[in-house]
Amino acid sequence: MANTELESTKRTVKGLAWFAQIMTRNKRFAxxxxxxxxxxxxxxxxxxxxxxxxxxxxxxxxxxxxxxxxxxxxxxxxxxxxxxxxxxxxxxxxxxxxxxxxxxxxxxxxxxxxxxxxxxxxxxxxxxxxxxxxxxxxxxxxxxxxxxxxxxxxxxxxxxxxxxxxxxxxxxxxxxxSGGNAELAKPYRLKTMKPADRYPAAMENPAKPGPFAVKTLTYGSANSYRKEFNAKDSLVTRQVDGSAFVKNWSSIRTHTFGFGPEAMPLNGHVWYPDGAGPFPLVVIAHGNHVATEYSDVGYAYLGNLLASRGFIAVSIDENFLNTSPYDDLFMLNVLEKENPARGWLMLQHLKVWDGWNKAKGNPFYGKADMSRIALIGHSRGGEAVSVAAAYNRLSAYPENANIKFSYNFGIRSVVSIAGTDGQYKPAGQPTVLKDVNYLALQGSHDMDVSSFDGASQFSRIRYTGSGDYFKSSVYMHGANHGQFNTVWGRTDGAGLGNKLYNIAQLIPQEEQLQAAKVLISSFLEATLHEKKEYGAVFRDLGHAREWLPDTMYISNYWDSKTALVASFDEDADPGTTTLHGGRLVGEGLKEWKEEKVEMKFAPAEYGAVSLSWERAPGARLPSYTVVLPGGESGIRPNGAIVFSMADRDDKKKASGKNELVDLTIRVEDKNGSRAELPLSSAGSLLPMFEGKIVKWPFASALPIKEPVFQNFAFRLADFKKINPSFQPEQLQKIVFAFDKTDQGTVLIRDIGIRSGSE
Known part of the structure; x- marks a missing residue:
């Protein structure tokens, strides 16, 4: 036994000596x-x-x-x-x-x-x-x-x-x-949640080509870095000085594109109707991508559709503002603060169109209706359209008031496709827009702008009471960032980095493009062609059930006909409403607090009231009451109560096995007459959608869901049918009674009274 131990000790010593020899002989040049x-x-x-x-x-x-x-x-x-x-x-x-x-x-x-x-x-x-x-x-x-x-x-x-x-x-x-693992179930598909018998066909499919033959051409600054903008029949534009709007433009970038920031070109692809006009003008701006893989051509599907339906559509070139690893020394010397330039360039394009529209002999003389303009932007372009709409009404550049603005174009509508938000803040302030129509689109599987940033800009659209406007957001399950652009496609990352993402869960690109066509065309028909019937699509997506891909959606809506009662953004007092003199009362609630809405990666800048309940036998019924101020209300009998709500239960899975939250909406007039309707009579409150954007087993390493608000509307006339003694014009209280689902957590914001019924 002793000999065995001795031999073992010798082998151990020899092993340590061998290891030490290996480690010590590894000199720098050995x-x-x-x-x-x-x-x-x-x-x-x-x-x-x-x-x-x-x-x-x-x-x-x-x-x-x-x-x-x-x-x-x-x-x-x-x-x-x-x-x-x-x-x-x-x-x-x-x-x-x-x-x-x-x-x-x-x-x-x-x-x-x-x-x-x-x-x-x-x-x-x-x-x-x-x-x-x-x-x-x-x-x-x-x-x-x-x-x-x-x-x-x-x-x-x-x-x-x-x-x-x-x-x-x-x-x-x-x-x-591998492409990852596909989603197993989509229990809340549009056609499942919106039965056909509730939505009689009354409108033409907005994604169907219209009556106009489509013509195309390009325009560009002389000696453009891209030949298609200097074709034989191309129109010629001047270069513009954008040096005040960007920082750190390198000499390598100048060599690549052939110009510096002081000589930015105005290049664009045009699709236009073969007709007399004038036609509304739609300008489309791409977002950030590899600069030398041109993004502007990726919206031809929109350009052709819109032109056939009587719009002039322009996709502009801003690729020279995009990421260029070569010019940026592989991100060691990147172009900075280019977001203002993206929006400013859109207005420079509008100046060109305004000149052409007034110039006899120009192909577009009298063709563009400059009082009916829409801006569409994707990704950083989705933020740029808001910047452009804000600059359009400013007298000077916020970062340098020596640069004067005098645009004032007829920008009526703004569309943000998977848009960023807050990368640029004019004079350090969030971009606020007033009296403009707004549409925000977002996919649950966006692997670039992974949180619904467009919802923040949605919350900052203000209506002054003059004019007829609305804003809407649509959140689509299975949509990613890039498939809204035919150049970008299914991969939202850069090169091999895409191999980390779970693209198997994405809907096919043709379905995502179809959704974009339906929603954007409906929006522009309603706001520029003033075909008001298409506004119904955004109040209730069920009206588009036969046109949209049959996946899951959450949509929100607000219009200028609605008087705001409570937005939960105005102060820290949970007992007061935005409307002066109103009160908010909670009873029997497990949790009642006002907070900034927590999105996937950070709190949003807009607030909501968070209400949590857990019903117990014999306990007081959990409820939340909005008490309207006294005095003349201005409420009409054919008006409606509206609000936005989101299911905040993050433990619930969208598998179809969980009970959807339901509750009772009760109204009470000044005489004490009451009437009530279930929430489900206006629509089902959908759970948060899961967007597992990275592959298993790392899917839960990143946040997979966030609360997205959906709108509900209850006509006061429907309450009166239930209780004829209820007087809508004397409305005093709106009660959210949590009497149908035993427990849950919801977020509520934007409670209001809409004048007139739809």
């Missing part, structure tokens, strides 16, 4: 141990092709010379930076400096190659470095004979580790190559 050398070789052999592939996704369109130059220079920069870090880590003597250097460089290159959610970027890069290093070390040691005299246990351990690394790499490769 030969690497076979394992480390193998790790370096395989790591370099695998990471370099991956990065060259990602480099092609980002800058390959520029041509072979720029592609090789950009990729090699970036790799050299990473090598230099990580070499310094490796040198700093060399003191630890735990790994050879050259391996540490290469591992750090590989880690950085893999981070760039898999741009996406931070957690997944780090996990992907770290696991690939570890797996490739382990496999390379074992294989190299085996090939060079390092295991010939090793003990059996060492060989078995090495083989097992190699097989584990190979299995990990194979499984990881299959995981990256």
């Amino acid at each position: 030969p690497l141990a076979p394992g480390w050398k193998g790790a370096m070789i395989l790591l370099a052999a695998l990471v370099c092709p991956i990065f060259f592939m990602q480099g092609y996704f980002l800058i390959g369109e520029r041509g072979l010379g720029d592609y090789l130059t950009g990729v090699v220079l970036f790799m050299l920069a990473v090598a230099l930076i990580t070499g310094v870090l490796a040198g700093l880590l060399h003191w630890a003597k735990r790994m050879p400096t050259r391996y540490v250097w290469l591992a750090l460089a590989s880690f950085c290159l893999l981070i760039v190659s898999f741009i996406g959610p931070v957690q997944l970027m780090l996990a992907t890069a770290l696991s690939m470095v570890a797996a490739f290093s382990l496999l390379g070390a074992i294989l190299f040691r085996w090939v060079t004979g390092a295991y010939r005299k090793a003990k059996t246990i060492a060989k078995v351990t090495a083989v097992s580790a190699a097989l584990a690394a190979i299995a990990f790499i194979a499984v990881g490769g299959c995981w990256l190559a």
Whole structure:
């Protein structure tokens, strides 16, 4: 027994001595141990092709010379930076400096190659470095004979580790190559929730081509960087000085596009009706994308449809303001504060159209109705349209009042498609719009603008009481960011980073384009052609059930005919209404508080009242009461009570197995006469939709749901039918009685009284 212990001790000492020898002989310029050398070789052999592939996704369109130059220079920069870090880590003597250097460089290159959610970027890069290093070390040691005299246990351990690394790499490769896992159920599809017998067909499909033949042309500044804007029949525009609206425009960007910020071109694609006119003018602005993969051509599907239905549609070129990894030195020297320029350029295009409309001999002389203009924007363009609409009514540039504005065009309607919000704030203030029609579209599976940012701008649309306007938002399950643009498509990330996302849950692109056509065309028909019947689509999407893809939707609506009672944005007092003199009373509630609405990644800037209840036998019925101020109310018998509500139960899954929240809406007049209707009589309150935008098993690593408000309207005349003694014009109280669902949490905002029935 003693001899065995002695031999074991000797083997342990020899092992430690061998390990110490390996560690101490790895001087900076000494030969690497076979394992480390193998790790370096395989790591370099695998990471370099991956990065060259990602480099092609980002800058390959520029041509072979720029592609090789950009990729090699970036790799050299990473090598230099990580070499310094490796040198700093060399003191630890735990790994050879050259391996540490290469591992750090590989880690950085893999981070760039898999741009996406931070957690997944780090996990992907770290696991690939570890797996490739382990496999390379074992294989190299085996090939060079390092295991010939090793003990059996060492060989078995090495083989097992190699097989584990190979299995990990194979499984990881299959995981990256897959599209993810598809959604299993959509229990609240539009046609399921909106029965056909409630929506008699009364309108023509707005996505159907109209009666006009469509003509096309382009226009652009002379010697444009893109030939299509200087075609034989193209109209010529002047360049404009936008240097005050951007920062950090590099000389490399100037070389790429052939101009600096002081000479921005006005380029556009036009689709227009073959007719006498005048026709409403619609200007479309794309968002941020790789600058050399042109985004403006991705809205031809909208341009052709709108032109056939009697609109002049223009998709403008703002690609020179987009991300350009080559010009931006792979994000080390990016263009800054370009958001104001996006909106300002839209107004410069409108100035051109105003001039053409007045110029005899121009093809568009008298063709454009400059009193009926709509702006459509996607992504950053979705914020730019609000900036343009705000600038349109300002006297000067908020950041430099020496730059005077005098636009005042007839911008009636604004559409934000998956728009950003708050990237630019005029004079540090959120962008507020007044007396304009507004539509915000958003997908539950947006992998770029992952929270519904357009809802914030929706909350900042104000109506002064003059004119007939409305605002609406539509949240669509299964829609992503890019499929609204035919160039961008199903991938919202950059290159290989798309492999981290769960694109299997997306609806087909043709369905997402169909939804955009139906909603945008309906909106413009209602607000520019003044076909008011199409406004019904936004009060209740059931009117579009036969046109829209049959997925799940949540929509919201508000109009200028509605007097606001409570928005929950005005103060911190939970007992007061926005309307002076009103009161708010809660009874029997588990939770009652006013708060900023918590979206996926941050609180929104708009507020709501959060009401939570849990009914118990014998306890007081949970309720929430809005008490209107006394005096002359101005409420009409044919008016309606309206409000927006969202289910806030984040433990509920949209699987169809959970009970939908229902409650009672009760009204009471000044004489005490009451009437009530269930919430479900006006529509079902849908749960929060799950948008698992990254693949399993990381789907829950990011937030997957957020509260989206849907509108409800109850006609006062319907309450009077239930109780003829109820007097709508004497309305005093609106009660939300939580008597139908045992427990739950809801958010309520924008309670109001609408004058006149629809």
